[in-house]
Amino acid sequence: MITVTNASLKYDNRFIFRDLRFTLPTGKIGAILGSNGRGKTSLLKAIVGLQKLSGGSIQATGSIGYVAQKTEITFSYTVLDIVVMGRAPHVKMFRVPSVEDYEIARKTLIDLRLDHLVDRPYSRLSGGERQLVMIARALASGCRILVLDEPTSALDLANQLVIFQSLQKVAKKSGLTVLMTTHAPQQVSLMCDYVLLMHNAEESEWGEVDSTLNAENLERLYGIPMREVKVSETEKTFVPLISTTEI
Amino acid sequence: MEPGDAKLGYFRSNLTWLYWALVAALALSILIALGQGRYEIDFYSVSLILLENIATVSESWKPVDERIVELIRLPRIIVAGIAGAGLAVAGAALQGIFKNPLVGPQIIGVSSGAAFGGAFAILVSESQVLLVSLAFVFGLLAIALVYIVSRQNGRASILMLVLSGIVISAFFSALVSLTKFVADPDDKLPAIVFWLMGSFASASYEKVSLIGLPVVFGIVVIYLLRFQLNVLSLGDEQAQSLGLEVEKIRWIVLAAIALVSAAVVAAAGVIGWVGLVIPHFSRMLCGPDHKVLIPVSALVGAIYLIHVDTVARTISPAEIPVGIITALIGAPIFAYLLRKASDKGWSAE
Numbered sequence: 001m002i003t004v005t006n007a008s009l010k011y012d013n014r015f016i017f018r019d020l021r022f023t024l025p026t027g028k029i030g031a032i033l034g035s036n037g038r039g040k041t042s043l044l045k046a047i048v049g050l051q052k053l054s055g056g057s058i059q060a061t062g063s064i065g066y067v068a069q070k071t072e073i074t075f076s077y078t079v080l081d082i083v084v085m086g087r088a089p090h091v092k093m094f095r096v097p098s099v100e101d102y103e104i105a106r107k108t109l110i111d112l113r114l115d116h117l118v119d120r121p122y123s124r125l126s127g128g129e130r131q132l133v134m135i136a137r138a139l140a141s142g143c144r145i146l147v148l149d150e151p152t153s154a155l156d157l158a159n160q161l162v163i164f165q166s167l168q169k170v171a172k173k174s175g176l177t178v179l180m181t182t183h184a185p186q187q188v189s190l191m192c193d194y195v196l197l198m199h200n201a202e203e204s205e206w207g208e209v210d211s212t213l214n215a216e217n218l219e220r221l222y223g224i225p226m227r228e229v230k231v232s233e234t235e236k237t238f239v240p241l242i243s244t245t246e247i
Numbered sequence: 248m249e250p251g252d253a254k255l256g257y258f259r260s261n262l263t264w265l266y267w268a269l270v271a272a273l274a275l276s277i278l279i280a281l282g283q284g285r286y287e288i289d290f291y292s293v294s295l296i297l298l299e300n301i302a303t304v305s306e307s308w309k310p311v312d313e314r315i316v317e318l319i320r321l322p323r324i325i326v327a328g329i330a331g332a333g334l335a336v337a338g339a340a341l342q343g344i345f346k347n348p349l350v351g352p353q354i355i356g357v358s359s360g361a362a363f364g365g366a367f368a369i370l371v372s373e374s375q376v377l378l379v380s381l382a383f384v385f386g387l388l389a390i391a392l393v394y395i396v397s398r399q400n401g402r403a404s405i406l407m408l409v410l411s412g413i414v415i416s417a418f419f420s421a422l423v424s425l426t427k428f429v430a431d432p433d434d435k436l437p438a439i440v441f442w443l444m445g446s447f448a449s450a451s452y453e454k455v456s457l458i459g460l461p462v463v464f465g466i467v468v469i470y471l472l473r474f475q476l477n478v479l480s481l482g483d484e485q486a487q488s489l490g491l492e493v494e495k496i497r498w499i500v501l502a503a504i505a506l507v508s509a510a511v512v513a514a515a516g517v518i519g520w521v522g523l524v525i526p527h528f529s530r531m532l533c534g535p536d537h538k539v540l541i542p543v544s545a546l547v548g549a550i551y552l553i554h555v556d557t558v559a560r561t562i563s564p565a566e567i568p569v570g571i572i573t574a575l576i577g578a579p580i581f582a583y584l585l586r587k588a589s590d591k592g593w594s595a596e
């Protein structure tokens with residue numbers, strides 16, 4: 001569970017966001033939507049502990065794993081080397097990962113169907129594979145909460161689906177709580193339980209996806225016309241109505 | 248893994264073989280170096296002289312041969328080997344901490360800091376222990392200053408890091424000049440100048456212990472933190488989000504680096520470029536994992552400096568300071584690496 005209470009962040013006396021409040025229950029998937037510069041990444045970093053808040057507090061039950069938007073790694077470590085680094089919180093100072101730590105890393109890779117990449121250098125992976133390896137590294141830490149910053153922003157549609165299906169699978173299987181930022185409302189409507197809409201510094205909306213995510217809210221969020229589209233009997237999605245003739 | 252992958256290390260899948268090859272190369276280098284010099288001793292005699300220490304061998308060599316091998320050349324070779332191993336490991340650890348394969352103890356200012364500490368110690372006292380201590384204190388101070396100056400908003404860009412290194416080095420070089428300026432020109436000044444040039448000529452068994460203890464201790468500390476170094480080499484943000492005690496571990500490693508560099512500087516003066524070139528080369532052999540990179544760098548560094556020192560004392564009748572040769576070899580290699588990596592490691596991030 002993640003509980004954010006009156007969280008505020010200020011840069012140069014200007015509020016990025018103010019008095020944010022929401023609770024994401026255990027085992028649920030939450031999404032944060034908002035235009036660029038709304039402070040989505042800062043909020044995630046504050047939850048992870050990489051960013052100080054100007055006010056308010058954040059409580060998380062259980063350890064948090066973090067996957068950044070894009071992860072550059074200078075040295076060419078192999079996938080297994082990198083995933084085992086997820087065990088860092090369990091490795092004492094002056095010690096190295098145990099046989100069990102390596103087993104956990106391998107098992108996580110198998111769970112995400114990445115076992116064929118074990119010995120490959122990270123630098124040789126595709127964008128989708130890298131993102132999955134980063135998710136594996138976070139999961140290998142044994143975290144109960146997974147926080148992801150735009151996990152699919154650099155990926156093609158097929159790879160976006162792979163990431164989301166993997167996330168949904170592990171969330172269901174192990175009761176993981178997932179919170180992510182995204183620019184894709186259509187994905188939120190299909191896979192998330194809760195959504196935070198960051199309209200501006202003062203106003204935001206949190207609620208269950210079914211009741212909170214609608215075309216009207218999204219139009220307000222992005223300032224462009226949106227339309228609701230039915231995917232199946234039970235599922236709906238949203239598409240922007242962008243036309244060059246209107247511009 | 249593709250065969251012959253430089254980034255992963257050409258011999259990554261044959262590590263046992265690599266270790267044995269390096270150990271054999273080190274042993275061979277020592278034997279060759281023991282025979283080389285103005286007074287040449289053949290390989291066979293050298294082996295027998297050494298063997299005599301642990302087994303009974305009929306003496307087929309002149310007594311002077313044994314004295315040269317065991318009292319003059321052996322301590323010098325041991326000091327050179329320890330210095331090479333120490334500088335290479337210090338460089339490998341620095342490159343990990345700053346997540347950049349293009350930094351070394353010299354670029355980061357620790358050598359100049361240690362040089363000032365040592366020069367000042369010579370000025371005020373005769374004590375070797377004070378020399379090592381002050382070299383260590385000022386080496387660490389230099390590293391700390393570079394670290395503080397280069398950081399903006401909690402992170403150090405590589406450009407800032409290198410520029411800070413230049414600034415801090417310049418500052419300590421000025422202090423070294425000041426020390427020379429006030430030193431007694433008949434007595435202290437030659438001692439400082441000779442020491443600064445970097446040479447193993449004054450090596451003795453006393454120096455072996457002087458340099459050996461701190462260097463081995465520093466290498467052991469760095470090796471024990473090999474996994475933490477891997478995590479740290481991902482960068483602060485990743486390391487922190489992976490739950491590593493970033494600041495604490497970084498300072499322990501920095502202190503170990505300063506200790507190693509200072510001990511080497513104290514025993515042999517400023518020897519540049521080893522810590523930059525050797526880890527880079529070692530990474531090509533065994534890959535970036537510090538678990539293997541640290542021991543491989545130590546072995547390669549030792550082999551390298553033993554050979555460089557042999558060249559330094561044999562190439563001309565008058566001995567050439569080692570620092571000159573390592574710079575002549577290191578600078579062009581560095582320039583090459585710089586051009587090759589200019590699209591990556593040196594960007595503003």
